[in-house]
Amino acid sequence: MSGFYGFSIFAIVLFILGTRMLLKDLYTFYIHGKSILKVEKGIGLAIFWLGSIIVWCLLLRQSVKLYVRHENNGIINNIVTNIFWIEFSVSNIIKSLRSSEIRENGIYILGDFYKWSKVKSYNWISPNIIEFKVKAFFKSNSSLELTINEEVKGEVEEVIQKNIEL
Template sequence: MNKFSALSVINIVTCILGIWIFLKDIYTVYTHGRNIVKAKKDTGLGIFWGISLIFWCALLWFDIKLYLSYKNNNIINNIFTSIFGIEISISNIIRSLRSLEIRENGIYKSGYFYKWDKIKSYNLTSPNTIEFKISTFFKGNSSFEFTIDEETKPKVDEVIQRNIAL
């Protein structure tokens, strides 16, 4: 019985962690300002995490049916694991939809958000390509390129010049 209790506590804590990650991703979508321009859509990761979500939902359904049939308490641990898998899949779907975009309060790159104060500098490498240099967690330097359309270029220039002091 103690083994079941310890494993259940770990699974509950894991599900709470998954809920926190999910809510944090939802919160960041709303607090990072209006979307100015989205550079590219990364559908590959979205498809992968969508298939993962379907897998975890099917597994959850199977585990719930199994629990209702046999009332085996060990199956509850599988249910918590499936719930955590669903939470992580939804969180990563949200991140994959924000692959590379400029927003009012910063820039998304591969699901991570860089506020304007983390961006050290930028320069135009071609008429429609901007290279951003960012400061990372371990004080290392990183950079990425962002290609924009002609019709959104004035709006992007305005937002960048307003937020990045060179």
């Protein structure tokens, strides 16, 4: 089913969702204070998503070529869908490069950011593993674990004590 100028509603929704997701990740990346401690990075996932971007860009290029040649039966939807997947891949690169870290304004774990006000408590469950109890959106309690180097345990403890009101 085609809508306005050959765009399907599904393609428009995909484009809007992709743009929203990318803008949210960029906002999180820039606005949540400087990084105090980077715990881990998902470089392997970043490489996967970079490969994904290359594939989607090649597909986008092919769709644009077909559109320019006026072979545009449904090509507009392919172009918009490819743009969504590029946005999705860039968003996942941002998340994978920032897998887990402690920031000035909260903690960033596996693509989600928790402001210090959302952290209810914390506990060292081993010499290098810290568990945070946070207020999650759909759950009343959620547990998150970070593995850190023991050399920076004092610095981590200082940042947490300064920011969490127990």
